Amino acid sequence: MPATRGSKPASSSRPRDAGGVRLVYDFLREQILSKSLVTGDRLPPERDLAAQLGVSRPVLREALRALAMIGAVEIRHGAGTVLRRPDAAALGDFFSFAMLQDAPVAEDVMQARIAVECQAARLACARATATDFTTLRAAVEAIEGTVGEVEAGARADHAFHSALVQAGHSPVLAALYATLTEPLYRTHVFRRGTTPSTDEFKAYVIDDHKRILTALVERNVERLDAVLRRHFVIGDEFREQAIQREILSMWSA
Amino acid sequence: MPATRGSKPASSSRPRDAGGVRLVYDFLREQILSKSLVTGDRLPPERDLAAQLGVSRPVLREALRALAMIGAVEIRHGAGTVLRRPDAAALGDFFSFAMLQDAPVAEDVMQARIAVECQAARLACARATATDFTTLRAAVEAIEGTVGEVEAGARADHAFHSALVQAGHSPVLAALYATLTEPLYRTHVFRRGTTPSTDEFKAYVIDDHKRILTALVERNVERLDAVLRRHFVIGDEFREQAIQREILSMWSA
DNA sequence: CATCTTGAGAGGTATGACCAATTCGTCTAT
DNA sequence: ATAGACGAATTGGTCATACCTCTCAAGATG
Numbered sequence: 165m166p167a168t169r170g171s172k173p174a175s176s177s178r179p180r181d182a183g184g185v186r187l188v189y190d191f192l193r194e195q196i197l198s199k200s201l202v203t204g205d206r207l208p209p210e211r212d213l214a215a216q217l218g219v220s221r222p223v224l225r226e227a228l229r230a231l232a233m234i235g236a237v238e239i240r241h242g243a244g245t246v247l248r249r250p251d252a253a254a255l256g257d258f259f260s261f262a263m264l265q266d267a268p269v270a271e272d273v274m275q276a277r278i279a280v281e282c283q284a285a286r287l288a289c290a291r292a293t294a295t296d297f298t299t300l301r302a303a304v305e306a307i308e309g310t311v312g313e314v315e316a317g318a319r320a321d322h323a324f325h326s327a328l329v330q331a332g333h334s335p336v337l338a339a340l341y342a343t344l345t346e347p348l349y350r351t352h353v354f355r356r357g358t359t360p361s362t363d364e365f366k367a368y369v370i371d372d373h374k375r376i377l378t379a380l381v382e383r384n385v386e387r388l389d390a391v392l393r394r395h396f397v398i399g400d401e402f403r404e405q406a407i408q409r410e411i412l413s414m415w416s417a
Numbered sequence: 418m419p420a421t422r423g424s425k426p427a428s429s430s431r432p433r434d435a436g437g438v439r440l441v442y443d444f445l446r447e448q449i450l451s452k453s454l455v456t457g458d459r460l461p462p463e464r465d466l467a468a469q470l471g472v473s474r475p476v477l478r479e480a481l482r483a484l485a486m487i488g489a490v491e492i493r494h495g496a497g498t499v500l501r502r503p504d505a506a507a508l509g510d511f512f513s514f515a516m517l518q519d520a521p522v523a524e525d526v527m528q529a530r531i532a533v534e535c536q537a538a539r540l541a542c543a544r545a546t547a548t549d550f551t552t553l554r555a556a557v558e559a560i561e562g563t564v565g566e567v568e569a570g571a572r573a574d575h576a577f578h579s580a581l582v583q584a585g586h587s588p589v590l591a592a593l594y595a596t597l598t599e600p601l602y603r604t605h606v607f608r609r610g611t612t613p614s615t616d617e618f619k620a621y622v623i624d625d626h627k628r629i630l631t632a633l634v635e636r637n638v639e640r641l642d643a644v645l646r647r648h649f650v651i652g653d654e655f656r657e658q659a660i661q662r663e664i665l666s667m668w669s670a
Numbered sequence: 671c672a673t674c675t676t677g678a679g680a681g682g683t684a685t686g687a688c689c690a691a692t693t694c695g696t697c698t699a700t
Numbered sequence: 701a702t703a704g705a706c707g708a709a710t711t712g713g714t715c716a717t718a719c720c721t722c723t724c725a726a727g728a729t730g
Contacts, residue, residue: 181485182492182494182712182713182714183713183714184713184714185482185713189510193513193514193517196514196517196518197517203518209679209680209681210680210681211680211681219714219715220713220714220715220716221715221716222475222478222479222683222713222714222715223713223714223715225475225479225681225682226475226478226479226482226713227482229434229438229479229480229482229483230482230483230485230486230510231486231510231514232434232483233483233484233486233487234486234487234508234510234511234514235511236510236511236514239435239681240680240681240722240723241435241680241681241682241721241722241723242679242680242681242682242721242722242723242724243679243680243681243722243723243724244679244680244681244723245680245681249515249518250511250514250515250518251515251522252522252525255487255508255511257442257484257487257489258487258488258489258503258508260446261446261449261484261487261489261502261503262489262502262503262504262592262593262596263589263592263593264446264449264450265449265455265456265502271587272587272588272589272590273589275536275540275585275587275589275590276533276536276587276589276590276593278536279532279533279535279536279537279590280529280532280533282532282536283528283529283531283532283535284532287528334524334525334528334529335522335525336522336525336526336528336529337525337528337529337532340529340593435681435682435683436682436683437682437683438682462710462711462712463711463712464711464712472683472684473682473683473684473685474684474685475682475683475684475685475714476682476683476684478712478713479682492712493691493692493711493712494690494691494692494711494712494713495690495691495692495693495710495711495712495713496691496692496693496710496711496712497692497710497711497712498711498712671730672729672730673728673729673730674727674728674729674730675726675727675728675729676725676726676727676728677724677725677726677727678723678724678725678726679722679723679724679725680721680722680723680724681720681721681722681723682719682720682721682722683718683719683720683721684717684718684719684720685716685717685718685719686715686716686717687714687715687716688713688714688715688716689712689713689714689715690711690712690713690714691710691711691712691713692709692710692711692712693708693709693710693711694707694708694709694710695706695707695708695709696705696706696707696708697704697705697706697707698703698704698705698706699702699703699704699705700701700702700703700704
């Protein structure tokens with residue numbers, strides 16, 4: 165085993181990684197920095213890379229698994245390990261482990277969801293692309309076609325709101341949003357809570373989604389924010405009661 | 418090796434983790450969710466935990482190393498492995514690998530911070546108590562007394578904003594805020610970035626914090642939102658540039 | 671040309687042994 | 701009685717070896 169360098173911890177909030185693991189991190193960093201490796205490149209096979217670095221394969225695997233956790237590499241069984249460019253979409257476990265330790269209540273989760281979605285919507289006014297608009301229009305159409313159905317309606321609703329967040333082109337907000345909302349849309353009761361029962365209410369729900377899209381198309385930040393916040397008020401009480409009983413069990417699945 | 422469950426990936430941007438590793442993640446998630454394990458608890462020794470879960474020690478170590486990468490556990494040689502609550506300070510490697518490949522992450526974290534703080538501020542207009550107001554007034558006074566100092570000024574600034582978020586009485590928002598921001602205030606450059614240099618600017622910063630508090634006292638949601646958002650614009654570019662430079666040098670070791 | 675099969679390559683896992691760091695208990699000196 | 705030193709036990713770090721499982725590409729067959 166080669167001597168480790170006397171470098172400081174990778175992060176002031178994490179203890180110093182073991183020497184073998186750190187050597188792998190450092191090696192890969194240098195490879196990227198020197199452009200010897202670029203995003204998409206396949207790393208040498210584990211056995212070869214471990215020998216090259218003078219560490220054992222389990223040590224190399226530890227390091228690679230950790231890098232996979234943050235999306236820096238993608239490990240594919242039988243195919244090899246590829247260098248990836250981390251983005252916050254890879255941080256689902258980070259956010260879920262963080263939130264699991266606070267036992268959030270349903271209303272709070274909705275508030276955080278609102279926070280993230282409204283901020284992403286603001287960004288979307290500046291950043292949304294033609295592709296985003298296409299996606300959102302298709303999502304509105306999907307809502308129109310499924311507004312009275314529990315399963316499909318909830319899926320279409322989620323797709324619309326997720327597309328809106330994606331249009332903000334902020335990976336951290338998108339990752340947070342996914343963590344916060346994915347469990348929501350999986351609960352039966354939440355799905356029922358998003359399903360209007362009267363024709364009048366159905367029409368209103370469809371129109372509201374159109375109003376959101378219109379404000380975005382016009383890139384009107386304040387109107388979009390207002391329309392969206394009012395959108396969330398609708399059905400809030402009904403939804404909250406439904407969610408409370410199921411929210412905590414979902415993050416462990 | 419026990420059969421793995423047919424669950425989907427923890428994050429949609431990462432391929433499915435290998436079965437053994439996933440089993441460890443799931444186990445720990447459940448332990449946390451059920452309060453069998455709380456932050457600060459020491460996990461069983463590797464040999465014992467591996468046997469308990471029916472995986473080999475190298476597999477357990479892979480999983481733990483990955484969790485250590487996001488700050489969910491702290492591994493100490495000779496002492497044991499402790500459960501930690503992840504916060505962004507643990508993501509040094511994430512940021513460094515991301516930035517080495519030109520991923521624009523710092524601005525995103527700030528956007529998430531803004532989302533959370535503004536939503537918490539909205540809630541605070543309805544929920545702030547007399548104690549909250551007392552805390553916030555003291556925080557403003559502390560800002561007045563330290564506005565030209567790098568360390569103390571940053572601490573006072575952070576205390577004010579944290580108190581504002583706390584006044585929203587939303588544990589999820591408060592936790593997210595802590596997760597996203599506490600590490601920032603630890604960097605020297607961020608602190609310098611929040612330290613006004615001219616008397617005029619100092620007075621403006623003090624007044625802006627007072628305006629925020631006034632809007633809250635009047636429980637004026639829209640004014641508070643507007644004042645706060647404008648507050649964030651000030652110094653944003655300076656801060657971002659400073660953070661990006663600092664992150665590379667500080668975390669890449 | 672399209673589809674299927676096979677073999678090589680590459681990741682996934684287990685076992686056992688040994689090394690290194692930390693913690694705790696015991697003994698000795700003051 | 702207290703403090704410090706030392707050694708043993710505990711626990712993480714690493715290595716070597718063997719075997720299993722998945723993926724992919726090349727070759728064979730219809």
